[in-house]
Every structure is written in structure tokens, then in C-alpha cells.
Amino acid sequence: MTQDARVRQRLWQQLPLLVGLVVLWMLLWGSLSLLNLVTGILVALLVTRVFFLPPVELSGRFNIFWLALFLAKFFGDLVFASFQVAYQALRPSGISQSSLIAVQLVTRSDFVLTLTSIALSLVPGSLVVEVDRERSILYLHALNTRNLDDVDAVRAQALRVEYLIVRVLGSKEDVKAVTS
Amino acid sequence: MTVLYFVVGLLFSVGALLALYRVVAGPSILDRMIASDVLLTTLMLIVGAEMVYNEHTRTIPVMLVLAATAMFATVAVARYVSKQDTSAPEERLNESDEQQLGESPVETTT
Amino acid sequence: MSTDDILTLIAGIFLLLGAFLSLAAGVGLVRFHDVPSRLHAATKPQILGLLFVLTAIALEAQSWSTLLAVAPVLVFQMLTAPISAHMVARAGYRTGNLRKDELLVDDLGEAIDRVTRTEDDAVGDMVDPDDPAAASSARPPS
Numbered sequence: 001m002t003q004d005a006r007v008r009q010r011l012w013q014q015l016p017l018l019v020g021l022v023v024l025w026m027l028l029w030g031s032l033s034l035l036n037l038v039t040g041i042l043v044a045l046l047v048t049r050v051f052f053l054p055p056v057e058l059s060g061r062f063n064i065f066w067l068a069l070f071l072a073k074f075f076g077d078l079v080f081a082s083f084q085v086a087y088q089a090l091r092p093s094g095i096s097q098s099s100l101i102a103v104q105l106v107t108r109s110d111f112v113l114t115l116t117s118i119a120l121s122l123v124p125g126s127l128v129v130e131v132d133r134e135r136s137i138l139y140l141h142a143l144n145t146r147n148l149d150d151v152d153a154v155r156a157q158a159l160r161v162e163y164l165i166v167r168v169l170g171s172k173e174d175v176k177a178v179t180s
Numbered sequence: 181m182t183v184l185y186f187v188v189g190l191l192f193s194v195g196a197l198l199a200l201y202r203v204v205a206g207p208s209i210l211d212r213m214i215a216s217d218v219l220l221t222t223l224m225l226i227v228g229a230e231m232v233y234n235e236h237t238r239t240i241p242v243m244l245v246l247a248a249t250a251m252f253a254t255v256a257v258a259r260y261v262s263k264q265d266t267s268a269p270e271e272r273l274n275e276s277d278e279q280q281l282g283e284s285p286v287e288t289t290t
Numbered sequence: 291m292s293t294d295d296i297l298t299l300i301a302g303i304f305l306l307l308g309a310f311l312s313l314a315a316g317v318g319l320v321r322f323h324d325v326p327s328r329l330h331a332a333t334k335p336q337i338l339g340l341l342f343v344l345t346a347i348a349l350e351a352q353s354w355s356t357l358l359a360v361a362p363v364l365v366f367q368m369l370t371a372p373i374s375a376h377m378v379a380r381a382g383y384r385t386g387n388l389r390k391d392e393l394l395v396d397d398l399g400e401a402i403d404r405v406t407r408t409e410d411d412a413v414g415d416m417v418d419p420d421d422p423a424a425a426s427s428a429r430p431p432s
Binding site: 181184185186188189191192193194195196197198199201202208209210211213215218221222224225227228229231235239240243245249250251254255258259261287 | 298299301305306308309310312313314315316317319320328329331333334336339340343344346347350351356359360362363364366367369370373376377378380381382385426428430
């Protein structure tokens with residue numbers, strides 16, 4: 001691969017990030033104008049150069065249908081879990097036992113691992129305490145697990161979230177791994 | 181409508197006071213940080229609620245800045261607590277294994 | 291009742307839900323026993339409560355530009371909240387701010403025990419070697 005092609009490939013890989021930054025910039029200014037677009041692109045390039053991070057390895061897949069399913073499940077979980085935890089906080093009996101649960105994920109991709117952790121952390125009732133990146137193990141803290149069935153339910157829930165995220169943007173190998 | 185807004189204000193106030201109690205009572209610095217985070221979130225929501233009540237949108241940037249910077253204090257403190265912990269990791273591990281944590285540990289109380 | 295009144299009413303109900311979650315978070319903070327449980331209580335108003343209040347603002351203003359102006363608030367909150375929650379939970383576990391007697395299952399404790407027991411001669415690889423805090427807490431007592 002020539003130097004030129006490598007540079008072009010890296011730019012191509014960073015494109016989703018750059019587009020996201022430009023969109024965020026325009027949302028912050030609250031208007032769509034040519035000036036905003038140009039300054040947005042400049043700021044995005046500057047930020048990605050000055051605060052350099054290793055590029056995220058995207059798989060090149062993206063499925064809108066599964067994204068819709070994922071978002072529906074995510075917001076459904078968010079609402080349900082929020083009120084569940086609120087109920088547990090307010091009811092007289094309070095909470096019983098919690099658990100620290102190891103969840104062995106299928107994927108090896110850092111990006112999918114990160115997104116899964118974020119999605120799980122945002123929903124009250126599950127919390128990522130520790131991540132074993134080498135072996136793709138998440139250690140989750142789950143509230144109010146009365147018995148081992150509840151623990152298995154949390155594990156199944158985490159794997160379900162991972163399944164949906166892989167279906168949205170995981171690599172082909174990951175999709176094969178989670179569907180089998 | 182006025183009754184509804186009154187109830188909203190009441191719920192927010194009680195929530196904020198309870199969080200404030202946790203900030204004062206501790207027991208560990210981490211508990212205080214979580215509680216101050218909740219207090220900050222409550223303040224952010226109150227800023228939002230005020231916008232609805234008075235029908236304007238001028239303080240959205242305030243909410244934006246709060247949302248973006250609320251994490252810094254918490255992360256800094258959590259980081260500092262972890263760092264402090266590494267100064268004597270061996271003793272600490274043994275301690276926590278032996279005492280089986282019958283009572284809530286107070287090592288990090290400051 | 292005009293559409294305007296109905297939208298105002300819906301916005302009021304959203305505010306009420308947000309305020310309720312905020313109150314429940316306060317109650318949870320006071321009633322729960324250890325750091326991770328209190329973190330669970332804290333995440334409710336941070337995400338869903340904020341979502342309710344932002345929806346109320348957009349409904350009340352009834353304009354798309356307000357909705358777009360409000361969106362970055364949620365984006366920032368969703369990006370930053372998990373980071374601080376994770377940092378606090380990790381620090382809480384490492385400093386023992388956790389009621390182990392109230393744990394039903396403790397897979398992380400077992401994993402650390404396993405590393406501590408089997409790796410007397412090799413340095414633990416369970417945790418990121420770049421992180422000094424992680425490496426030292428998993429190392430066996432010398």
C-alpha cells in the first residue's frame with residue numbers, strides 16, 4: 001500500500017467521526033448555514049488532529065432496521081428500569097441482595113464492547129464495574145437480585161443488548177458468532 | 181396547572197434535600213460525590229422546568245454546559261481515590277478480606 | 291381546550307415524571323446501603339428525568355429548532371454519565387466501599403482471587419497492565 005492510499009483510507013475511516021462532530025457543532029450553534037458548515041469542518045479536523053486518538057475500527061456494516069430495533073429496546077428498557085428502580089427505592093421493604101456478575105461477551109471488537117458497556121450503564125439497575133478487555137468480559141453490578149434466576153436474567157439481558165449492537169454495526173464474523 | 185407546577189417544585193425540592201443529606205452524611209467521599217452529582221442533575225432539571233414554566237428557551241446553554249462538565253469533578257475524585265488506594269494495596273486487600281466487611285468501611289472518609 | 295393547552299398539559303405531566311424520578315433518586319441515595327446501589331439510584335434522573343424535561347421544553351416551545359438545540363444536552367449527558375458512573379463504581383470496589391455480605395454473586399471477587407492465587411510467579415494479566423491502579427490491586431500480597 002502506498003503512503004497516499006494509507007492516508008486516504010485513514011481519512012475514510014475517520015469520516016463518520018468527522019461528520020458527527022460537524023453535526024454536533026451545527027446543533028450547538030442552532031442554525032444551518034454555510035459559515036457553520038465550514039467552521040464546523042475546520043474545528044472537527046483541528047480537534048481530531050490535536051487530541052489524537054487511535055482510530056476506531058469500524059466494520060463497514062450498518063443496518064438501519066436493527067438500529068431501530070435497538071433504540072426501541074433501549075428506550076423501553078430505560079423507562080421500565082428507571083421506574084422499577086424508583087419503585088424499589090420507595091417501597092417499604094427496600095432492596096435485598098445485589099450481585100456482581102461476569103458476562104462473557106461474544107465479540108472481540110473494542111467498539112462493540114464499548115457501546116455495549118455504555119448502553120448497559122445508561123439503564124438503571126445495571127452498572128459496569130470492571131471490563132476485561134482481553135477476554136471481552138464485563139463485570140456488571142446488578143441491583144436487587146433475589147436468586148440465581150435473576151442473575152441469569154441480567155446475563156441474558158446483557159447478551160441481548162450485545163446481539164442487537166452487533167446486528168447494527170458489528171463485523172461479519174461477529175454477526176455469525178452471535179447468531180449461531 | 182398551578183397545582184401541578186407546585187407539586188413539581190415540591191418533588192424537586194425534596195429530592196434535592198435528600199441528596200444534600202447524603203452529601204453531608206457521607207460516609208465515604210464516593211457517596212458524597214454521587215450525591216453531589218444527583219444534586220447537580222436536579223439543578224439542571226430545575227433549570228429546564230423553569231424554562232417550561234416561564235415559556236422561554238434562553239437557559240438551554242446552561243443545561244448544555246452542566247451536562248457536558250458535570251462528570252469532571254466526579255472523575256477527578258474517583259481517580260484520586262483509586263490512586264490513593266495504590267499507595268498500600270497489599271494491606272488494603274488483606275484488610276478487606278479479613279474483616280469480611282461486616283460494618284461499612286470508613287477508610288476513605290475524609 | 292385548544293391544542294396549545296393540551297401540549298402544555300402534556301409538558302406539565304412530563305415535568306411531573308421528571309420530578310418524581312428526581313425525588314426517587316434522593317430517596318434511593320438515602321436508603322440504599324453501598325456505593326454501587328446508590329449509583330443505580332443516581333442514574334435515573336440523569337438520563338430518563340433529563341429526557342422527560344427536555345421533551346417538556348420542546349413541547350412547550352413547539353418548534354423544531356428548540357428540539358435541535360436541546361438534543362446536544364442529551365447527547366453530552368449520555369456520553370459522560372457512564373464514564374463517571376464507571377469510575378466511581380470501580381473506585382468503590384477497589385476501596386472496599388461495598389457491602390460484600392449483601393452480594394448474592396460476586397464473580398469479580400472470584401476472578402481477582404483466581405488471579406491472586408494462580409499468578410504468584412507471573413504478573414496478573416486479568417487487568418490492563420497499562421493501568422497502575424488495576425495492576426497493583428490484582429497483584430498478590432508479597
